[in-house]
Amino acid sequence: MTAPRESTTALTNAQGDPVASNENSLTAGQRGPVLLQDHHLLERMAQFNRERVPERVVHAKGSGAFGTFRVTRAIPELTVAQLFQTEGTECRMLARFSTVAGERGFADTVRDPRGFALKMYTEDGNWDMVGNNTPVFFVRDPVKFQDFIHSQKRHPATGRRSETMMFDFWGLRPETLHQTLYIFGDRGIPRGYRFMNGYGSHTYSLWNAAGERFYVKWHFHSQQGVQNLTEEEATEIAGKNPDFYFQDLHDAIERGEFPKWRVSIQVMPEAEAETYHIHPFDLTKVWPHADYPLMEVGEFELNENPRNYFAEIEQAAFEPSNMPRGFGASPDKMLQGRLMSYADAHRYRIGVNYAQLPVNKAASPVNTYNRDGQTRFDGNYEGAPVYEPNSFGGPVASGEAVQEPPLKLTGEAGRYGWPETDEDYFAQPGALFRLMKPAEQQRVYGNYARHLGATPQFIQDRYLGHLDKVDPKLGQGVRDAINAMKAEADPQIRTVLTETHTYAAGGQMKPQPQAVGTDD
Missing domain, CATH: 2.40.180.10 (Catalase core domain)
Structure with missing residues (x-):
């Protein structure tokens, strides 16, 4: 910030009209109600109501x-x-x-x-x-992207992010193992x-x-x-x-x-x-x-x-x-x-x-036939042609000069799964785990345990089974870390270490507390 200075710029509204006062609303007398004709006040209120565009669904911050x-x-x-x-x-x-x-x-x-x-x-x-x-x-198919993101967002009943939703989805989609190992490794933060x-x-x-x-x-x-x-x-x-x-x-x-x-x-x-x-x-x-x-x-x-x-x-x-x-x-x-x-x-x-x-x-010239729409930011191409082809000098396609080479495609349209030869979910995550130094592997155990340990036992068992296939050392390390955390937990807070979710009639998900004992 620079040193303070007196302003020489006149305040205007969005249309450039000068503003008489930015301190007091226009009222009917000193104690009377605000007048609808105070267009400066109305503009400020309307602008304020709209000054936040919806945040991104993902990558919001x-x-x-x-x-x-x-x-x-x-x-x-x-x-x-x-x-x-x-x-x-x-x-x-x-x-x-x-x-x-x-x-x-x-x-x-x-x-x-x-x-x-x-x-x-x-x-x-x-x-x-x-x-x-x-x-x-x-995930590797876009039809699962929305489900994945929903599992990472907030639970519909509690309004909190849910370890159970995350690991339930991940455990049912073992293709996620490679990415989750990155996230629970050092590069996760x-x-x-x-x-x-x-x-x-x-x-x-x-x-x-x-x-x-x-x-x-x-x-x-x-x-x-x-x-x-x-x-x-x-x-x-x-x-x-x-x-x-x-x-x-x-x-x-x-x-x-x-x-x-x-x-x-x-x-x-x-x-x-x-x-x-x-x-x-x-x-x-x-x-x-x-x-x-x-x-x-x-x-x-x-x-x-x-x-x-x-x-x-x-x-x-x-x-x-x-x-x-x-x-x-x-x-x-x-x-x-x-x-x-x-x-x-x-x-x-x-x-x-x-x-x-x-x-x-x-940075390059833009010449399209896109017109109109809310908040048009330029001259809307003024009187230029709005259709193509036309006889009045409108832009034309560049043809072969910019055409990408044909992509060879074969086969019949269908909803195909992935080839059986490519269903190995565990080889690349295993290779990644074995590349980690012992100290990072130890941190991975704890990182997984802090999150996976807050899920119901059946979700833990399913996911630990996947980690065993990635590398037996990984599965056992996370299993030991979860047990150690449960054993060391204050009995006063054991009931909040784990969350479970069940579905009521009609498919509604309801959260239920589950006590965590040292003999789990």
Whole structure:
């Protein structure tokens, strides 16, 4: 903040009309009622009622900053995207980091995945990458996304988040094991947004001038180094500063300590996707680096804090469907679902014309036949043609020049499950667990136990059975940690350690207390 100074700016209403008083309402006499004709008061009240847009259903609490994306390796052999034709090419960008399950009031340091969303304002249009700080996700079919999120939100009767709902869903969908092991490991609570890696997570694609397609995984590695918090440290910080990540990112940029990330890709030729032993479009799986090593292609630096949080971060709209020429999607089922759902969420949350907001507006020219709608932010193309084709110089499609190569598809339409050869839920989580150092494995036992131990016994038994298959050492370690916590618990509070939920007639879920004894 600067030193105080006298204002020389006249206050107006939203239409630019001068305001006579911002201290007193217009009334009928000193003690009389307020007059309806006090349009300044009415405008302020109406604006106040609408100044909060609905928060995001997921990723509600997030902070972000602007910066610069720079290409360190040109890859014209992989893509025709202008951004990657020449080494050293730069563009302005925006990054938004977030928690996932909690609302905007949640503490930053809760155990949760972290959103990692990037928007590059390229000369060909906006390129968005919507990912997380983990290379995998909980589910691999978009039809289960809503159920997963509901299980992480608040219980309909108690209004609280429910460990029972979480582990009931996870235990009934063992494909979630890979992601939950990340979450209950050290990376479940980063030290701050500057100290975590990011991943596109999905399988995307690139295509070159010869019409060749390559499937890619995007990786963003923190040049500050990956650093994490223990659950005890995170709990202490949450009590002192629930906006700890916000402050850390903002203050680092203000000090000139601009955080940087190295950008790399894994590349799989299109033909290899048909025969690779791991399903290449399964969001719960990673591609082993031994088969598809990382190729560094760029870096980005965050060097500019937002001038206004609401305008530039809360109204920022990221969507994986923002793919300029040279970038493409893949048959990844979850990605296919998100191509539609993200843009649709923005239309609901911030209006059909959200792409015209300054933070979302492309750096390249925009010429569409989209017209009208609430809160149109520009001249609505004035008298330009509103239909196509037309005889009056309206924009026309670019045709083959920007057309993505055809995607070969085979088979009959149906609701297919995953191939039997890909139903191994336990191999990759087991490999991840065995990569952890012994000290982290010990923390994993406790992290799981604090949450799983608050669920009914049948849910514990089911989930511990899955952990046994991931690695017997993991299952036994969590089992021992749960028993130790129960044995050490104060008898006065044992009844609140575990929650159970039963369904009444009609399917209503009702919470019931369950005492926890040391002999469970």
